[in-house]
Amino acid sequence: MRAATSRPAFADVAEANLDAVHRYLVHMVGDRHLADDLTSATFERALRDWRRYDPARGRPSVWLVEIARRVALDHFRKDGRRRAREERYAAGIPEATPPPDGPGGLPDDLRDALGRLTRAEREVVALRVVLGLDAAEAGRVAGMTASAVGTALHRALGKLRAEVARP
Amino acid sequence: VSDVTPERLAELADGATPETEAERDAVALMAEVRDLAEPAPDAVRERVRALAAEGPAAAGRPRGGWRRLALAGAPVAAAIVALAIAIPVLTRDDDGGSRDVPAAAADSANPMAAGAAEAQTAPPAAAAPPPQADALHAPEPQSGATRMRGDVAGRVDRARAALEEAGATGVRLEGSADGATATLVAEVPAGAAEAATRGLEEQGARVTTTRVEGVVVVRATLTGGG
Numbered sequence: 001m002r003a004a005t006s007r008p009a010f011a012d013v014a015e016a017n018l019d020a021v022h023r024y025l026v027h028m029v030g031d032r033h034l035a036d037d038l039t040s041a042t043f044e045r046a047l048r049d050w051r052r053y054d055p056a057r058g059r060p061s062v063w064l065v066e067i068a069r070r071v072a073l074d075h076f077r078k079d080g081r082r083r084a085r086e087e088r089y090a091a092g093i094p095e096a097t098p099p100p101d102g103p104g105g106l107p108d109d110l111r112d113a114l115g116r117l118t119r120a121e122r123e124v125v126a127l128r129v130v131l132g133l134d135a136a137e138a139g140r141v142a143g144m145t146a147s148a149v150g151t152a153l154h155r156a157l158g159k160l161r162a163e164v165a166r167p
Numbered sequence: 168v169s170d171v172t173p174e175r176l177a178e179l180a181d182g183a184t185p186e187t188e189a190e191r192d193a194v195a196l197m198a199e200v201r202d203l204a205e206p207a208p209d210a211v212r213e214r215v216r217a218l219a220a221e222g223p224a225a226a227g228r229p230r231g232g233w234r235r236l237a238l239a240g241a242p243v244a245a246a247i248v249a250l251a252i253a254i255p256v257l258t259r260d261d262d263g264g265s266r267d268v269p270a271a272a273a274d275s276a277n278p279m280a281a282g283a284a285e286a287q288t289a290p291p292a293a294a295a296p297p298p299q300a301d302a303l304h305a306p307e308p309q310s311g312a313t314r315m316r317g318d319v320a321g322r323v324d325r326a327r328a329a330l331e332e333a334g335a336t337g338v339r340l341e342g343s344a345d346g347a348t349a350t351l352v353a354e355v356p357a358g359a360a361e362a363a364t365r366g367l368e369e370q371g372a373r374v375t376t377t378r379v380e381g382v383v384v385v386r387a388t389l390t391g392g393g
Contacts, residue, residue, distance in 0.1 A: 011219035018215055022207035036211045043215045047222075110199055128180045129197045130204050135177055153180060154173035161168040161196055 010050050013060040014043055020061055020131050021068045027126035028072045030115055038075060042068040062137045065127070069141055113163035121156035128153050168193045319391045322370040323349045326387055329366025333359040335385065347391040354382045 021042055025035035046053075046067050053063050114122060120142070127138035128149065135146035142149065170189035171179070185191040207215075323340065330338050335353035342349045351372075355363045360376060360383035367374050372387035 011216070014215050014219045018212060019204075019206045022211065023204040026204070032205075036208060039207060039211050040214050040218075043218055047218055110203060114200070114203070125200060128177075129200050134181060150173040150177040154168075154171075154176050157168045157176065157193060157196055160200070161192070164196070164199075 007053075007055055008060060010047060013064070014046070017061045017064050018043075021064050023130050024065050024123075024126045025068055025072060027114070027122045027130065028069070028119065029075070030122070034075070038068070038071050042071045045071060058137070058140070061131070062133065062141060065131065065133070065141050069123075110160065110164045113160050116163070117156055117159060121152055121159070124149055124152040125156050125160075168196060319347065319349055319389055322372070322389050323351065326351055326367050326370040326372055326389060329370070330355065330363055330385070330387075333363035333366065335359075335363060349389045351385075351387045351389070353385050354379075355385050357381060357383055360385065 018039070022035055022039045025038045025042070026032055029035055029038065042064065046064055049067070053060065057063075114125070117125070123142055124138060124144075127133045127141055128135070133141070135149045138144075139146045139149045144152070168176070168189065170187075171193050175183075175190065176193060179185060179190055179194055180197060185194045327338060327340075330351065330353045333355050335355045338351060338353040340349060340351055351367075353363075357378070363385055364374050364376065367385070367387040370387075370389065372389045374388075375386045377384045377386075
């Protein structure tokens with residue numbers, strides 16, 4: 001029989017993990033305003049599904065990031081359909097991809113370099129470096145093995161260092 | 168960074184202390200990336216706080232609610248169907264006797280009420296307590312007759328014959344758990360009730376009668392050695 005694990009209050013979990021979820025989404029979608037909206041959507045969905053959260057299966061932060069990922073992917077799917085529709089009517093006009101914007105005073109080249117990573121690479125950087133999840137947790141969120149997470153992180157940081165001069 | 172192996176980079180990401188220049192560079196790069204991240208804007212923070220304060224209702228209905236409802240409702244629906252089938256069957260089994268049994272039982276248990284039961288003009292169903300109140304004669308299946316012992320079994324047969332001679336219908340046998348007592352219950356035409364009672368008393372039965380809508384419900388209790 002599994003030992004009972006205490007269940008935190010949703011408000012406490014939301015407060016403690018709001019920044020992490022927002023940062024993850026900024027990296028995933030590369031647009032701070034969109035990340036704001038998706039963060040709200042993530043917590044709405046999390047609140048709706050809160051009864052299903054099982055503390056024995058993982059930290060609430062991982063559970064929330066998994067939800068954030070689904071919210072982001074749903075957005076990409078809808079956005080992809082929307083773009084496809086629009087492209088049928090406005091063929092040939094390239095749509096500008098908003099670069100990931102960051103806070104003032106931090107290196108723009110690093111921000112730009114992050115924006116040039118693939119989405120999977122940005123996600124691994126967000127999970128492992130920004131959120132501090134371990135390789136197994138990051139793999140669970142991203143649907144990869146821990147080993148693949150390590151390889152992707154190595155590749156992503158290599159690309160960043162290649163583009164960004166050392167301070 | 169490319170000089171650091173993926174395994175070692177994973178250790179550094181988990182907080183290991185860098186030992187070489189390349190490792191220190193990798194850790195510095197990760198710190199820069201980490202510093203790039205900003206906290207969530209206040210507007211988002213307020214929105215999420217308000218959401219958490221309002222509770223699950225604010226987040227709308229959970230998806231798949233109808234599925235859960237169907238799952239929860241299925242056993243209830245099955246129980247209703249089973250009851251709908253079982254009730255008519257049980258009611259039919261009880262017809263012709265059990266509704267009258269409590270009145271007769273009350274008669275034998277309380278002599279003061281015996282006369283009153285006969286004189287009562289209200290329908291027996293209205294006056295009778297529920298069947299399970301009959302503690303004196305707990306219903307037994309027909310096979311209870313096989314447990315009759317000694318002379319009880321013989322007297323039961325003769326009493327049954329007397330009832331049939333009097334034109335009784337719906338004759339049924341109830342027995343006590345130890346087989347020492349048997350009770351015959353039957354409906355007898357009003358005109359033949361006296362003859363039936365006499366025939367039963369000849370077998371040593373204790374007889375009570377209840378008049379119900381033109382027939383007399385006769386209840387004859389035979390006790391071993393009686």
